[in-house]
Amino acid sequence: MTTADSSGSSPRPFTDIPGPDGDPLLGNTAEFVNDQLGFYTRVARTHGPIARYSIGRYEFLQLSDPTDVQRVLIGNNQAYRKGERFQSTLRPALGNGLLTSEGSFWRSQRHAIEPAFHPDALQRFGDVMVEATERLCSEWTTGHQRDIHQDMMSLTVEIAAEALFDIDIRDQEEAISDALETVMDRATKRMRRPIHVPDWAPTPMNRRFDRAMEDLHAVAERIIDRHEGDDSSDAVDIVSLLQSKDDPPSREQIRDEVVTILLAGHETTALALTYTLQLLSENPEKRATLQAELDDVLGGDSPTLRDLPDLTYTEQVVKEGMRIYPPVYDLIRETAEPDVVGGYRIPEGTSITFQQWVLHRDPRFYDDPLAFRPERWTDEFEQELPAFAYFPFGGGPRRCIGDRFAMMEARLALATIMQEWSVESTVDELSFAPSITLRPDGPVAMIPRRR
Structure with a gap:
């Protein structure tokens, strides 16, 4: 336990921490629900x-300094731990998977799964990513409107299943x-509702959720069955890695991990691609720069992993897209023991949040923070940027296990699309329904046009 801040001065009491005034019963619920991102x-x-x-009966501490x-x-x-608020939102869907498990069990599961995301293993996935994107684009017709978010969701779940579980789930x-x-x-409704509705309550939402989990579990069972009895020593798909542990987890636990990876392994990348395509539509001069790089480096060929080091502007575009519209926009932790943060005593059991949405748009770190400027991402800029002024994949021991996979997928998919197509958004301004991720509030309609 820390008893003083970094300056050596005595920490101030928790009750001295400033914050917005709120309703005596509901706290800041109304302002939060009306405009969650603006509230942060x-x-x-x-x-x-x-x-x-405070949101209803829950009190939160919000941090917006990278050092904290x-x-x-x-x-x-x-x-710190993930905490009760996080668990109550996600555990009903993800069970005791990698996102929700804690302590030594989490460390054991992560260690078992890590080989699937090792740089050497990722070398096998480049063709899968490109070929899946080419199949998607073959369904497009110039001038015919598409829901790009739905397209990207279908694309990334297909890639996650084939690359990480070695199975084709297009059907x-x-x-x-x-x-x-x-x-x-x-999850969105749970996060925004100040009153908790029990899982057992027979509400329409709970009944839909139960049916949805039956469908996801059926898919997970099919994936597990696909690998039953596969004892090949060089397998690096996630199910085989878990089954090959000295103390292999139960089938139910493997199912939880499969559902977790399917959800986390595609949702964030789909959002990153959706919002990056939106930004390129809004900024045609940046789109032209990107396509000029693709023409120069690829020369009309499909992108490969070997091309990525030369696609520097493509990487800058992806990074800038995730800065302005971070797919994971908010993280939460809970103190497992008292601590001192920002010069204040923080008691055990405190829910602490910090938002990529806030820090990625902070003018202290980014000139003209709302402007889409991929070229800002030079080596010098990144070296000078404080740690955690930019953290699209979180950080620390619980940093996203698939960060390299996601960056590779985003760059290859974007290069594949933009080499052959331009997309024109029909959405004047994006609106959001923040959930576990920064989801759009409705379809993101775009019109693809072949170059």
Whole structure:
């Protein structure tokens, strides 16, 4: 336990932390529900790097200084856990999977799965990613409107299944998509509702959720069956890795991991691609620069892993897209023991949040922060940027296990699409339905046109 801040001065009491005024019963619920992303930004800009607010019966501490975020995620990470608020939202869907498990069990599961995401293993996935994207684009017709978000969701779940589980699930994409939509919709409502509705309550939402989980579990069971009895020593798909542990997990636990990876392994990349395509539509001069690089490097050929080091602007475009519209826009932790953060005593059991949405758009770190400027991502800029002023994949021991996979997928898919196509958005301004991820509030309609 820390008893003083980094300056050596005595920490101030928790009750001294500033924050917005709220209703005596509901706290800041109304403002939060009406404009969740704007609320986060106003709290940070008005009340400073550490602030308190409440949503219904839940009290939160919001951090918006990179140094404080780094302390929670890295410097004193052993004093924090995912916490009750996170678990109550995701455990009904993900069970005890990698996102929700804690402690030594989480470390064991992560260690078992890590080989699937090792750089050497990723070398096998490049062709899968490109070929899946080419199949998607073959369905496009110039001038015919598409829901690009839905297209990207279908694409990335197909890639996740084939690359990470060695199975073709195209015949089940619609069922998976509908089930995941229901799961995320329920999570959105849970996060925004100040009153908790029990899982056992026979509400329409709970009944839809139960049916959706039956569908997802059926897909997971099919994936597990696909690998039953496969004892090849060089297998690096996730199911085989788990089954080959000295103390292999139960079938139910493997099912939880499959559902977790299917959800987490495609949702964020689909959002990154969707929002990056939106930004390229809004900024035709940046799109032209990107396509000029693709023409120069690829010369009309399909992109490969060997091309990625030369696609520097493509990588900058992806990074800038995730800065402006971070797919994971908000993280939450809970103190497992008392700590001192930002010069204040933080008691055990405190829910602490920090938003990529706020820090990625902070003018202290980014000139003209709302402008789409991929070229800002030079080596010099990244070296000078404080740690955790940009953290699209989280950080510390619980940093996203698939960060390399996601970046490779986003660059290869974007290069494949933009080499042959331009997309024109019909959406004047994006609106969001923030859930576990930064989901769009409705379809993101675009019109593809072949170059």
